Amino acid sequence: MSAANDNVAAAALRKIGSVTLFFFQILARIAPALAKPGLIIKQIYNAGARSLVIVMLSGMFVGMVLGLLGFDVFQRFGSEDYVGVLAALGNLKVLGPVLTALLFAGRAGTSLTSEIGLMKSTEQLTAMQMMAVDPVRYVVVPRFLGGFLSMPLLAATFTLIALYGAQLIGVQQMGVDAGAYWSQTQNAVHLRDVWEGVVKSLVFGIAVNLVAVYEGYHSEPTPEGVGLATTRTVVISSVLVLLLNYLLTAAFLTKN
Numbered sequence: 303m304s305a306a307n308d309n310v311a312a313a314a315l316r317k318i319g320s321v322t323l324f325f326f327q328i329l330a331r332i333a334p335a336l337a338k339p340g341l342i343i344k345q346i347y348n349a350g351a352r353s354l355v356i357v358m359l360s361g362m363f364v365g366m367v368l369g370l371l372g373f374d375v376f377q378r379f380g381s382e383d384y385v386g387v388l389a390a391l392g393n394l395k396v397l398g399p400v401l402t403a404l405l406f407a408g409r410a411g412t413s414l415t416s417e418i419g420l421m422k423s424t425e426q427l428t429a430m431q432m433m434a435v436d437p438v439r440y441v442v443v444p445r446f447l448g449g450f451l452s453m454p455l456l457a458a459t460f461t462l463i464a465l466y467g468a469q470l471i472g473v474q475q476m477g478v479d480a481g482a483y484w485s486q487t488q489n490a491v492h493l494r495d496v497w498e499g500v501v502k503s504l505v506f507g508i509a510v511n512l513v514a515v516y517e518g519y520h521s522e523p524t525p526e527g528v529g530l531a532t533t534r535t536v537v538i539s540s541v542l543v544l545l546l547n548y549l550l551t552a553a554f555l556t557k558n
Contacts, residue, residue, distance in 0.1 A: 324516050327438055328446055335443040345448025349410040349511075353456060356405055361393075361460035364401065365467025368392055372468070373476045382478045386487035389468030394491065394499045395554075398461035400547050403506035406453060407539035411514040414445050415535040418518030419528035427519075442515045449514065453507030454500060461499065498554045505546055510539045 335342070372385035418441060421427050427437040472478045514535050521531035 320520070321512065321516050324519070325512055328443055328512075328515075331436070331439040331443045332447065335439055335447065338440075338444075341440070341444035342447050342451075345444045346452055347448075349406075349414070349445070349449040350452025350456060353406055353409045353452070354459065356409060357402055357456050357460050358463050360401060360405055361398075361463035362467040364397055364460075365389060365393070365464030365469075366471050368397075368464070369468035369471030369476070373472055373478070382472075382476070383482040383486045384490075385468065385472040385476075385478055386465075386483045387490040389465055389472075390487045390491050391495060393461045393464045393468075394495050395502075396547065396551070398464065399457045399499050399502035399506055400543060402457040402460045402503065403453065403510055403543045404540055406449070406456060406506075407510045407514070407536055407543070410449060410452070411510050411535050411539055412532045414449065414511070414514040415518040415521070415532045416528055418442065418445070418515060419521040419531050422519065422521060423523040423525065423528055425523070438519075442519055446511045446515050449511035450504075450507040453510070454503040457499065457503035494554070498550070502547065502550050505550060506543050509542050509546060513539045513542065 368389045369385060372388040373382055376382050376384050376388075418427075421437075421441065427441065430437045430440070469483065473480045473483055517531040517535045517538075518528075521527045
């Protein structure tokens with residue numbers, strides 16, 4: 303039993319080391335990759351713009367649910383005006399970055415993994431290496447940067463739509479006074495709350511996109527291997543986002 307645990311720990315350490323080295327390879331090639339911004343813009347469209355619809359729909363429904371839940375809870379204490387505070391802080395600090403990252407992993411992350419994995423299985427990456435073309439620079443880095451830059455924009459969109467959804471339920475449907483609703487929200491939300499959401503979205507962007515491109519680049523060059531790599535992308539990204547969210551939340555609360 304002890305030997306099995308040691309083997310699992312060793313495998314986990316090797317995996318972490320491999321991902322770390324791959325991340326350094328990406329960082330070393332970011333500056334040269336910026337010489338071709340067209341590739342990055344294309345990936346921003348593929349990863350970000352094509353995820354916009356599901357992010358906006360999810361943000362609307364999450365905001366509406368928060369509006370209903372907040373009104374039901376605060377009504378018991380005669381504090382319906384605080385519905386906006388719950389929606390704003392909940393989305394800015396937690397739900398916006400976390401749910402956007404999970405949606406991104408399921409939509410864009412799997413697409414990145416399968417795309418790079420398919421290129422590997424059809425030996426396109428090998429052909430690039432034979433022609434002295436660096437596949438990490440021309441294939442991996444633009445996709446990593448496109449996804450990374452898309453994440454905070456998608457998180458901001460999610461949060462704004464969620465705030466509108468909460469306002470739609472709280473003010474328009476439940477009859478909360480609009481002036482009191484927005485006044486309480488403005489008084490409760492501070493710059494550090496916005497900054498927390500921005501930092502989380504950037505960290506999640508690095509984590510999710512790194513997992514996606516790593517799994518695709520190191521997948522087995524078979525249809526089954528690409529499928530397994532895509533599954534690992536979703537599972538690892540989801541667990542990693544939730545773990546990082548806890549660590550970052552604890553860090554920000556400690557600072558406060």
